[in-house]
Amino acid sequence: MRLSTGGAIDRTKILNFTFDGKAYQGFAGDTLASALLANGVKLVGRSFKYHRPRGILSAGSEEPNALVELRTGAYREPNTRATVVELYEGLVAQSQNRFPSLKYDVLSVNGLLAPVFAAGFYYKTFMWPASFWEKLYEPMIRRAAGLGRNARLPDPDVYEKSTAFCDVLVVGAGAAGRAAAAQAARAGGRVILADENPPVSGAENVVYLPRTTVFGVYDGGTYGAAERLADHLPAGPGPRQRLWRIVAKRCILASGAIERPLVFGNNDLPGIMLAGAVEKYVSHYAVSPGRNGVLFLNNDDAASLIPVLTEAGINLAAVVDSRPKSSPAVRDAAVEASTALFAGSFIAQAFGGLAVTGVEITTSRGQTIKLECDFVAMSAGWNPAVHLTSHLDGKPVWDENIAAFVPGTLPPGMEVVGAAAGTGLNANIVPLWSVKNAGAKAFVDFQNDVTASDITLAKQEGFVAVEHLKRYTTLGMATDQGKTANVNGLALMAEATGKTVPETGTTRFRPPYTPVAIGALAGPHRGKNFRPTRRTPTHDWAAGLGAVFVETGLWLRAQYFPQSGEDWLAATSREVNAVRAGVGICDVTTLGKIDIQGPDAAAFLESVYTNSWANLPVGKARYGLMLREDGFVMDDGTTARLAEDHYVMTTTTANAAKVFQHLEFCHQWLWPALAVCFCSVTDQWAQIAVAGPRARDTLAKLVDPPFDISNAAFPYMAAAGLTISGTPARLFRLSFSGELAYEIAVPARYGAALAQALMEAGAEFGITPYGTEALGVMRIEKGHPAGAELNGQTTAHDLGLAKLFSRKKDFIGRALASREALTDPARPTLIGLKLVNQGDRFRAGAHLLPQNVPAVAAHDQGFVTSVAFSPTLGYWIGLGLLQNGPARLGEIIRVYDPIRNGDALAEVVSPVFVDPEGTRLHA
């Protein structure tokens, strides 16, 4: 209920909100939790396993119980802690994990099955009959599992990311943190002060980030933080959250401390709360959790609640102090408040249905006293919030004096101040890890429903190591990371095993300290912006012609140019026919181009390629095969010699960066003395393939005299610099299509104009733009290996390229490529495939088996790597890798594709389907 005076809330600003469909009011400055308590709402959730009624336990981000679904529709966010939700006008929240309602939850019957649902029950149940697992048990468990529900719609919020640098990052803007920030600011330098709570006053010369949780410590003095820009406002267009990567030379951790609950029977009833939380609700929010309470404690700190209750006019029926003689501080406070004090006593159990109605106290003399109350404030002492100190594997250290863990080894650059360091905590504490013989379930981990008897069970079953305790009971594994549970849990295990707490140890805390929205981690990198897009110089030109584009890595490449009514197959077939009959152009800019210069360039090429390079004349290009160190094929391409010490290497599109890195690695690490340098020129030059019997005629119209493009002057594999309408250009006579072909390159700004000029020059020859589909069809028709065959698992031998191994020099991969297993003819080797029933089709990925044997893995002899419809031949063709392939030409084998229901017979043929003599190349 709301107190009529006091608090830091703004009583002039009334806010309307709903919870489970019912309308309530609160004030600006309330959290959802304080507003619910002000309205007398105690029941806010149902526990995970047993569906027990649960209320608000705390006043902070450590809250395990009051988890709600906030907002609706696509904005709906599950598992939101009501204790940190700032109330705003129109807020809509729903409780979770109950059906049909919070008050009448059908699954609370789970409570009756409690003995079945003890820790680790799922290791012992749902096993029989085995057939029930898939159709019944698993779906049932999935439905019952989890607390809140995800919206299952795309997240409509916008998030930002940023990096900040500072000399000092102060985590926590309480008294200790503010003092540390002020001191750091006076010393000069950049200071950032971050706190998870809403803003109080600013701080001079300090970048103050309120509503910002520093959730993780990472290497290099880097901290992750999540700033909630608009969570406290109705949904709007601006960024909702901002993810910070803060790089700080020093960090001062002033994260305070988190109170521990006491473990006694039914300590999870709504209305039973942490004493510090009760104090905060009363003094900060002017909210009382009830009219008549009991305080149960084992330390002096919690005594500060007593005068606060008195001043607010809230009755305290009793103070129950587990310490045999209590303490002067507690005695004096009880006397002052005229409240009964039971020293050396315990609350054995609490009573109530949907909220606490009373407690049973066991006195020091063994008497049992029943007291009525409508709230209980409990304190087992405070745990310094050491989580961030352990993200880089530092282990907290047990301080016997305060019966709590304090920071141990710290991340580099971090120091800890205030309560987080254990200062001023737990005066005169006598640890009480649980009340024995509780007579009812006594909870240790509220969120995962782990009780004191679960810990006893774990010990019984041998799971005594603290890491096993955690995983067997799931203690500490919920969304609250066990902030109010871990220490109680491991201390109980220590008691059960007769060890000390330090001997039992702790589990690790890992980031994030509190949950972080995945949207915040993504920031602007979503949807199309997940990765950058790379465009070729002819992109707009191709788009203007109606090209359909395909993603090749980061690149967009024109895939085919459909004319009206054409699907991809019709367009592709038309393009292939046009190239083989006349001439076509295709943008090949994306293939990696590496400029290689230096007196030792040739020697370097000799070492990275399998074949010879020293004898390549200036003005010629050559196909090159590049292996990995382990003898497998890495990449292929053509390299041209433009001058004595000047080469241009091409690579496949996919491997451009990888090959560049490989060359740099080889130079820097293997042969650092070589005088050779590399420069990526993939973007510098727009490169267009001009292919087909009329390719020369087309280009002849464009090249500036005196350049001689005749077959005699510029034969197959020639390379030269020239000009096109005065524009510097490079011409290479290379062919991927098997036709008479060239590749012409101009500086990228002229790429679109070059494409246009080629189309005009070739118009009389029926010039046609073609895309990657047609490019692919033609290279399959010619049996050229490409990405599907250069898959990282094939050797030169597999691809019929072993003839490219020079015997006169060493090269990367030579030694390991000659291993027996890699030259075994029984390895799947490149062949062509032609279906017996030519009207049929087949697909890449289908497996190759002999006829008349069962289709099982033991008989698998290879697979289909590439497939295309050949308009040149009029039927589907493919390339594949088949054991002993080249020795089996003419054999009929089975092409088996159970995933796509394919099962056909095919003839093993040469992979070169079109123009096997290669006469067109040399035309």
Place this chain on the structure above:
Amino acid sequence: MLEATTLNLPGTAHVQLAPPHSIVSIAAFKTTEVALHQAATLPVTPHYVLGNGVMFLWSGPASWIAVSQAPDLEARILRAANGLAAVTDQSDGRTILRVTAPVAKLQKLVPIDLDESAFGPNATALTLAGHIPMQIWRCKNGFELCCFRSFAESLYHALVEACEV
């Protein structure tokens, strides 16, 4: 000459496509590195030097890029380098975008410290803008970011989103 195409990236309040520059990559050969430093003053730390209308920026170990509005830069540098370095034209391979937004906006994309205390007047760095590799240096009123031409559109959109919101 064939017609040159300019990237269609309209200027906004804080992000502009720089006018075309000559950009040339220079890389010292191992065997001539010492001679090259004797012949020319090239920065050996991540900084740039400016002289005669040409900016020479450190671009990696024993690597630099030369940036200038003057044409014929490649030819001039080839002559000056005189075989002591690999010289490669990058005038079409790279695009330069100018950003005049407050540093805090740019830090949404750039993960290194751009504060004056850490990234001074002649500083340059090879780093990222979001997921796009680029080289950055200070210029009058702001920063210049130089990326591979094929990334220019993506970089432009990322900068506009970061700086104009």
